[in-house]
Amino acid sequence: MKRKWIPSVFCAALLTGFPFLPCAVAQDDPPSPVTTETVGSASLPHTIELPGTITARRSSAVSVEVDGLVAEVLVDEGDLVTEGQPMLRLRATPAQLTLDSARAELARAEARARLATLREQRNAELRAAQMVPEESYDVATAELRQSEAELAGARAQLALAQDRLERHLVRAPFAGVVGEKRTEAGAWVRAGEIVATLEELDTVRVRFALPQVHYAKVGNGTSVSFRSDALPAEKFTAPVTTKVRVGSSSARTFPVLVDIANPEGHLAPGMSVNVTVQLSDPLEATTHPTVSADSIVHRPDGSELVWRVAENGEATTVQPVPVITGRRFEDRVEILQVLQGELPSGARVVVQGNENLRPGQPVRFVQ
Numbered sequence: 001m002k003r004k005w006i007p008s009v010f011c012a013a014l015l016t017g018f019p020f021l022p023c024a025v026a027q028d029d030p031p032s033p034v035t036t037e038t039v040g041s042a043s044l045p046h047t048i049e050l051p052g053t054i055t056a057r058r059s060s061a062v063s064v065e066v067d068g069l070v071a072e073v074l075v076d077e078g079d080l081v082t083e084g085q086p087m088l089r090l091r092a093t094p095a096q097l098t099l100d101s102a103r104a105e106l107a108r109a110e111a112r113a114r115l116a117t118l119r120e121q122r123n124a125e126l127r128a129a130q131m132v133p134e135e136s137y138d139v140a141t142a143e144l145r146q147s148e149a150e151l152a153g154a155r156a157q158l159a160l161a162q163d164r165l166e167r168h169l170v171r172a173p174f175a176g177v178v179g180e181k182r183t184e185a186g187a188w189v190r191a192g193e194i195v196a197t198l199e200e201l202d203t204v205r206v207r208f209a210l211p212q213v214h215y216a217k218v219g220n221g222t223s224v225s226f227r228s229d230a231l232p233a234e235k236f237t238a239p240v241t242t243k244v245r246v247g248s249s250s251a252r253t254f255p256v257l258v259d260i261a262n263p264e265g266h267l268a269p270g271m272s273v274n275v276t277v278q279l280s281d282p283l284e285a286t287t288h289p290t291v292s293a294d295s296i297v298h299r300p301d302g303s304e305l306v307w308r309v310a311e312n313g314e315a316t317t318v319q320p321v322p323v324i325t326g327r328r329f330e331d332r333v334e335i336l337q338v339l340q341g342e343l344p345s346g347a348r349v350v351v352q353g354n355e356n357l358r359p360g361q362p363v364r365f366v367q
Contacts, residue, residue, distance in 0.1 A: 031316070031364035034353035036309055039289045039335075041345045046217075047329050052208030052226060052275040054267050056199035057259055058174055062087060063194045065167040070187045075196065077181050081172040088183070088195050092168035095161070102154070102161040109147070109154035116140070116147035176200040199269050204262045208275045209253035210243070217279040219243055224258050226273040236260060236267070276329075288326060288334040295349045296325060296333055307357050308341065309348040317360050318350060 068090035075087045123140040126132040179197040183189060206226055210218055222240040238260040247254035256277075260267070295306050304325055307318040322339040335343060343349075350357065357363075 031362040032353060032357065033366045034307075034318075034350045034357075034363045035366055036348045037292055037295065037351050039291055039343055039345050039347045039349060040332075041289055046279045047327065048214060048277050048279060050208045050210070050275045050277065052206050052273045054228070054269055054271040054273060055205050055207050056176070056201070056269045057203045057205040058176070058200040059179075059269075060173055060176075060198045061194045062170060062173070062196045062198055063192050064088070064090065064170055064189050065191055066090070066164065067190050068092075068168060068188070070183055070185050070189060070195075072185055073181065073183065073195075075178050075181070077178055079178045080201070081176065081178060081198070083172055083175045085172045086169055087172055087178075088170040090168040090170075090189070092165055095165040095168055099158070099161040099165050102158040106151075106154040106158050109151040113144075113147040113151045116144040120144040170195060172198060174198070174200055175202055201262055201265050201268070203259055204267045204269065205241075206238075206258040206260065206273060206275065208256055208258075209248070209251065210256045210277075212247065212252045212254065214277075214279060215247075215254060218256060218277060219280075222280065223278040224256075224275060226258075226275045228267070228271050228273045230268075230271055231266060234266070278329075288336055289343060289345055290332045290334050291349055292351050293328065293331050293333050295351045295354065296323075297354055306335075306343065307350040307354045308343060309350065309363065315362065316364070317362050318357050319359055320357075321349075 070088065071091045072089045073087075074089065075081060075085075081087065120137075120140045120143070123132060123137040127134065127137040176198045179199050181196050183193075183195045189195060206224070218240060220240055220243060223237065224240055225235055225237045227235055238258050240256055241259040242257040244255040244257065258275075291306060297305050297307070299305065303322060305320045305322045308321045310317050310319055319341065321341045321343050323335050323343065324337040324339065326334040326336040328334075350363070353363075353366075
């Protein structure tokens with residue numbers, strides 16, 4: 001059977017503006033399966049998109065507190081460490097011997113203090129019985145005070161020795177990932193020398209520059225969402241943690257910081273992100289109709305259109321409606337202007353299956 005072609009009623013109008021649209025459909029073409037939605041009038045918040053960077057909320061250049069010979073490096077670049085985990089050990093034999101000596105001196109001081117206490121007690125009893133002169137009791141009391149002072153000094157020396165020994169072991173100040181290792185076993189390091197860098201991963205920070213024109217529209221708690229090219233399928237949302245109130249005089253921008261939990265470590269310092277900021281200003285709502293972003297068809301010439309469903313009795317067809325779009329928020333897009341035809345609130349447009357439609361093509365609805 002020879003196929004019969006029916007010219008589309010919109011061909012002449014679209015030939016100039018949309019040369020890539022086919023101008024005829026086959027009369028016996030089967031209906032194309034599509035999913036649809038109705039044009040809405042929901043308000044869209046006022047948003048802006050800005051580039052941002054993920055940084056570590058906490059970053060540390062880990063250094064040693066005492067001079068010494070590196071005995072063992074306990075971590076490598078890229079290692080995950082917990083708070084307090086040993087990262088590097090210095091040769092600590094002299095410090096250990098000093099600690100042992102301090103413990104021995106403390107034991108002697110404790111023995112002298114016990115003996116002085118007994119002498120003071122005995123002299124106090126003899127004094128009460130008037131069996132020793134007052135001077136003997138005064139000497140015993142002075143010796144007790146002296147021994148107590150020596151005992152306190154011995155305890156302080158032991159604490160110092162313990163602290164010095166502990167400083168021969170470098171521990172992670174917080175949980176994170178080792179970014180760079182700067183020394184190896186056998187190297188001599190001096191107090192204050194950096195031996196490794198540590199970046200926090202459990203919570204990361206998104207940092208972006210806010211133009212001064214929007215300064216008053218963003219504050220602590222403002223909703224922010226962002227995506228990264230490294231994780232295109234994931235969207236992250238968090239409130240603004242801090243708007244830094246000191247900006248760049250050359251760029252006229254102000255740093256904004258957003259802290260976000262990162263328990264699975266999907267986000268890493270150094271990643272670039274596209275940040276969407278929801279502004280608070282009188283232009284929040286739009287009076288224009290809104291549609292799903294998937295219903296917008298982008299033509300090769302840069303124009304945009306939606307396919308409106310037309311129901312005439314038993315026939316259900318589609319017709320192209322060229323539009324100009326405006327703001328976008330999540331999966332919604334506002335229609336600023338309808339270039340041809342009508343697109344009232346409540347009209348039905350194709351959301352899925354609109355890639356290869358033609359004017360007047362019959363369609364059928366699927367779930």
